Amino acid sequence: MDDISLILKALEFAAGRHKSQFRKGSDRSPYINHPIQVANLLANEAKEKDTALIAAAILHDVIEDTVNTKKQKKELIEQIRETFGDEVLSITLEVTDDKSLSKKERKRMQIVHAPKLSEKAKKLKLADKTMNVNDITAHPPVTWPLRRIKKYLDWSEKVVAGLRGVNKKLEDNFDESLKAGREKYK
Numbered sequence: 667m668d669d670i671s672l673i674l675k676a677l678e679f680a681a682g683r684h685k686s687q688f689r690k691g692s693d694r695s696p697y698i699n700h701p702i703q704v705a706n707l708l709a710n711e712a713k714e715k716d717t718a719l720i721a722a723a724i725l726h727d728v729i730e731d732t733v734n735t736k737k738q739k740k741e742l743i744e745q746i747r748e749t750f751g752d753e754v755l756s757i758t759l760e761v762t763d764d765k766s767l768s769k770k771e772r773k774r775m776q777i778v779h780a781p782k783l784s785e786k787a788k789k790l791k792l793a794d795k796t797m798n799v800n801d802i803t804a805h806p807p808v809t810w811p812l813r814r815i816k817k818y819l820d821w822s823e824k825v826v827a828g829l830r831g832v833n834k835k836l837e838d839n840f841d842e843s844l845k846a847g848r849e850k851y852k
């Protein structure tokens with residue numbers, strides 16, 4: 667498959683998987699907006715043109731957020747491998763949380779794992795954290811009190827500490843987003 671075909675295929679695939687999902691922010695935007703924004707940040711702001719990385723960015727939340735059982739997860743993993751290849755699958759898996767762990771443990775593991783990720787997975791996670799901080803800043807979930815927003819920003823900063831050194835532009839983007847979030851919620 668050529669690059670444009672692979673990226674469009676990833677978009678079609680992710681849009682189908684996320685079709686009835688919405689983001690948790692107060693604006694309830696369609697879920698697919700998020701992976702598109704992450705891929706766009708990588709390609710157009712941070713000048714990352716690696717096709718496997720961009721395809722993985724589009725697919726990055728599909729395994730974590732669109733399966734309910736272990737069997738479904740296994741099937742989806744095989745489908746991604748067959749359609750998009752081993753590299754796209756491996757980057758996607760690197761940024762996928764283990765949902766068998768508690769939410770608290772998953773958040774802790776993200777901090778622990780960040781420095782051990784491959785370079786491409788680090789870039790993807792940096793872009794993901796940046797867009798999440800932007801979303802939380804612009805439209806925090808209606809049920810989140812101020813202290814939860816602040817805690818989220820602090821946690822994001824800790825994860826990103828382990829992702830630095832792979833793309834200066836991505837880091838600068840994250841730092842600006844974090845600063846804007848802290849200015850709005852203090």
Ligand code: ZN
Pocket residue numbers: 700726727794
């Ligand atoms: Zn994400």
